Amino acid sequence: MATIATEVATSTAAPPEERRHGRRAANSDPAVMRAGKGTALLFVGPYLVLFGTFVLAPIVYGLWISLHEWDFLLPGKPFVGLQNYIDLFTPGSPTSEPFWSSMRATGIFTVLSVPLLMVLPLALAVALNTKFRGRNAVRAIFFAPYVLGVAVIGLLWRYLLDPNVGVVNYYLDQLGFDRIPFTTATPWVWLALVVPTIWWTAGYNMVIFLAGLQDISPELYEAAELDGANAWQRFRNVTLPGLRPVTIFVLTITILASANLFGQSYLITQGQPGNETRSAIMQIGEEGLRRFNMGSASAMSTVMTLALLLISLLSLSLLRERTPTEKKR
Amino acid sequence: MSATTTTTAPTSTRPPVADPPRSGSRVPWRAIFLALLALLFLAPLLWMVSTSLKSTSEVSQAELSFLPQNPTTEGYSTILGAPQTPVAQWFLNSMVAATAQTLLVLVVATMAAYALARLSFPGKKILTGLVLATLFVPPISLLIPNYVIVANFGWLDSLAAVIVPGAAGAFGVFFMRQFFTSLPLELEEAAVLDGASRFKLFLTIIVPLSRPAMATLALLTFLTNWNDFLWPLYVLFSPDRLTIQPGLSTLQSAYTTDYATILAGGAIASIPVLILFLISQRFVIEGIARGGLKG
Numbered sequence: 001m002a003t004i005a006t007e008v009a010t011s012t013a014a015p016p017e018e019r020r021h022g023r024r025a026a027n028s029d030p031a032v033m034r035a036g037k038g039t040a041l042l043f044v045g046p047y048l049v050l051f052g053t054f055v056l057a058p059i060v061y062g063l064w065i066s067l068h069e070w071d072f073l074l075p076g077k078p079f080v081g082l083q084n085y086i087d088l089f090t091p092g093s094p095t096s097e098p099f100w101s102s103m104r105a106t107g108i109f110t111v112l113s114v115p116l117l118m119v120l121p122l123a124l125a126v127a128l129n130t131k132f133r134g135r136n137a138v139r140a141i142f143f144a145p146y147v148l149g150v151a152v153i154g155l156l157w158r159y160l161l162d163p164n165v166g167v168v169n170y171y172l173d174q175l176g177f178d179r180i181p182f183t184t185a186t187p188w189v190w191l192a193l194v195v196p197t198i199w200w201t202a203g204y205n206m207v208i209f210l211a212g213l214q215d216i217s218p219e220l221y222e223a224a225e226l227d228g229a230n231a232w233q234r235f236r237n238v239t240l241p242g243l244r245p246v247t248i249f250v251l252t253i254t255i256l257a258s259a260n261l262f263g264q265s266y267l268i269t270q271g272q273p274g275n276e277t278r279s280a281i282m283q284i285g286e287e288g289l290r291r292f293n294m295g296s297a298s299a300m301s302t303v304m305t306l307a308l309l310l311i312s313l314l315s316l317s318l319l320r321e322r323t324p325t326e327k328k329r
Numbered sequence: 330m331s332a333t334t335t336t337t338a339p340t341s342t343r344p345p346v347a348d349p350p351r352s353g354s355r356v357p358w359r360a361i362f363l364a365l366l367a368l369l370f371l372a373p374l375l376w377m378v379s380t381s382l383k384s385t386s387e388v389s390q391a392e393l394s395f396l397p398q399n400p401t402t403e404g405y406s407t408i409l410g411a412p413q414t415p416v417a418q419w420f421l422n423s424m425v426a427a428t429a430q431t432l433l434v435l436v437v438a439t440m441a442a443y444a445l446a447r448l449s450f451p452g453k454k455i456l457t458g459l460v461l462a463t464l465f466v467p468p469i470s471l472l473i474p475n476y477v478i479v480a481n482f483g484w485l486d487s488l489a490a491v492i493v494p495g496a497a498g499a500f501g502v503f504f505m506r507q508f509f510t511s512l513p514l515e516l517e518e519a520a521v522l523d524g525a526s527r528f529k530l531f532l533t534i535i536v537p538l539s540r541p542a543m544a545t546l547a548l549l550t551f552l553t554n555w556n557d558f559l560w561p562l563y564v565l566f567s568p569d570r571l572t573i574q575p576g577l578s579t580l581q582s583a584y585t586t587d588y589a590t591i592l593a594g595g596a597i598a599s600i601p602v603l604i605l606f607l608i609s610q611r612f613v614i615e616g617i618a619r620g621g622l623k624g
Contacts, residue, residue, distance in 0.1 A: 033449045039527045040450035047441035047502060048456075054497035055463050058474035065474060072477070127363055134360075140610045141367045144374070147606045147613070149556030151577040152595045156377050158581065159588045167376055170393045199373065204617060211618035260469065263558045267578055281469055281559065288473045289563040298473045305470040312465050 066298035073292050084299035095287070095296045101275060102283035103304070105265070109279070110258040113194045117254050118247070121202045125209035126239065139210070143203035150200075154267025157196040158183065161268070189269045189277050197264055201257065205250050212246030213239070245319055252315040256308055280304055374599075381405070381593040388589045404593035414583050416594050418569050419576035422488060424601075426572055427554040429492045434550045435543055438501030443531060445502065446509035447517070457506075463499045472559070479564060490564040491572060495554060501546055504616075508542040509535070545616035548609055555602055573598045 066084055070077045087093040088100075128139055145153070160167045161182035169179045182192040216239065224234045240247075262281040265271060271278035284304070288297025376395070380388060381404050383397040408416050444450070445457050475494055484490040516538070520530045536543075555573070562575040571579070577598055580591045606613055 033447055035448045035450070035527050037450060040444050040448045040453075042528070043440045043444035043448065043531075044450075044456070047437045047497075050437060050493070050497035051460065051463075051499070053478065054475060054494040055466070055471065055499070056459075058471045058478060059463075059466065061474040061478070062470055065477070072480075124366075127359055130359075132360060136610075138363050138367050139614070140606075141370055143610070143614060144603070144606060145370065147552055147556075147602045148599050149574045149577075149602075150558045151574040152377075152599050155577055155580065155591055155595045156373055159380065159592060160373060160376065162586065162588070165389050165393075165586060165588065167393065199370065203370075207614050207618050256467070260467075267581070284469060284472065285559065285563060289476055294473050294477070301470050301473060305467045308467040308469075309465065 062298050062301060065294055066302055068295045070295035070298070071292055072294050077295075080295070084296045085303070087296065088299055088303060095293075095300070098275065098278075098283055098287075099280070099300050099303075102278050102280045105275075105277050106259055106261055106280040108190065109193055109261050109265075109277075110255060112190055113197050113258050114251070114254050116194070116198050117202060117205055117258070118251060120198065121205035121250070122209050122243075122247075124202065124206045125213055126235070128206070128210060129213045139207075142206055145200045146204045148200070150263030151267065153196055153200050154263055157192070157264075158268050161192050183269050184272050186273060186276060189272065192268050193261070193264045193277060196268065197258070197261075201254075205254060208246060208250050209243065212243050216242035248315055248319050252312060255311055259304075259308060259311075377592050377595055377599070380588055381596045383589045385587050385589050389586065402593075404589035405597070407590045408580075408594045408597070411583075413568060414576070414580060414594070415569055416573075416576065416597055419571050419573040420597060422571065423555055423573040423598075426488050426491045427551045429488075430496050430554045431547050431550045433492065433496040434501045435547055437496060438546070439505050439536075439539070439543060440531070442502045442505030443509055443535060446506045448527070460499045460502055464503060472563075476563065485564055486566050486570050488570075488572075491554070491557065491561045495557070495560070501550065504546050504549075505539070505542060507619075508539060512538060541612070544609075545612045548605065548613055549616050551605070552602060552613070 067079060067081060068077045069080050069083075084095070087095050090096055124142055128135060128142075159165075161169070163169060163179055163181045163183065166182075168182070173179060180188050182188045220238045220242070221234055224238050229237065260281055261279040262285070265277045265279045266282055269277040271282065280300070284297050284300045287300065288294045379395055379397055382400045382402065384399060384401050384403055387398055408414060441460075445453065445460070479485060479490045479494060482489070484493075512535075516534055517530060520534055525533075557572075558574045558578070561572045562578065565571050565575060568579075577594055580594050584590045
């Protein structure tokens, strides 16, 4: 994912001189790059050990675990073939209902949060893409919540949205409205997940949009203005097309991040009401690492991973579709 | 500004696009709107600080005011003195873990990235492709198997579990490799002609040139580790072994609605990252603009 953003950023930002060197280094391996095998091994070796142990091995191992009835605490881990997967797709099995209801909760959250996490950050970025006093301070304020951990976000919003002593309900009360059970009743629980998430991560998307905006050539705006385009037309015909690759990138990482919903529902709504807001990650964590049914939890992970990979591939093909060939590696 | 800084911070050196001239009013609507919105974004943080300085009884009373009526550090002393929720210990654990992982990533990822960008060796293309491809692998697919692997190493409930596996991610290598390929080869050519060893060349020429990129990577790694929640929540369990984020999540059950105490804990956990962000926000923001945080 990240490759795309940087590709987009560097291809336009780096001076041509440096780009030429970069290309040369990547393709033709000149004499200066020759080094003994021992030297190369010295440099990549330590990372390779980590990478092999904690990234490559687990990818394969996870698939292997999913083919077993793998109770972490029991010595016997019988091979069951695809049974864990079959169970997931068999209505009425002990694992299928909880898993799909958690996937549904994750889906609802994604559908509710992603549009807002696209529109608001883009608006902020456009508003900030100009010189004025205090610009950096404002940018920093919008970004600041992102540096806080989800546990802090969770505790803080649990307080703000508390039905009895919370700040939001206090002001609702003062304005003559009824108190709202944000953290325990539908549909309010969705608000209790979406609003803190927007507050937490909008600044992150804004920063990426802002970088994208600065790569749009000012001449395009001047030309549009000479043609008599008004602000909206300039936005519609210059800004949006210029941001296309960045927008697809932000859309993709936002969908993936929303699909990874965990901390907010773990802390703010605690899955309530019932298991209505229990997210897929939460379900996998509870199934595999609390109840130690690792076989079925791994099968759930695989299904979810495939869904997320599909989203990544879709967006990659979207990006390839109309990107000029010279920008490709 | 030197050429080196330009390559690490392309966005900073380019002036923002000139404001298209607006017709009509002199009222700075944009500034007013942005200022109000910024205040709205700041409000939850301000409430966290003010609530943490209230007394337990003030938080639960019917009349609520933003400023504490009788400012007190009661919440802080409660949380710092409670043996069942050792916030100071969690804080220390997080400091150790985040610092150790940052150092590990700086050494290991930078060296690997240099080899992938600058040395020719058999299998380099495949390895590069493999490492970059794992940027697309959703982290959830690693959760269960890595738990088993870490358990086999005997690392459950120890800081090693929150230091080492997280350093294996491809982000650091990707990030540094991107930087190295933008450096002109001539710098190394001269040193190679002089007969300097590759490792010496790396330490004396490449590392000093890479300081801005390495600083950005260090910040992003520290922040990510400090804020990590899901993984430490499951691999650490003894109250005195927790890092700060999973530790905070236990405050809710320990203090239920004593939000002055709970948010004192939240404020303590936020202080290091907010300070770090304030002094380095340019690096953090530009690092994200260029590559995105991992995950």
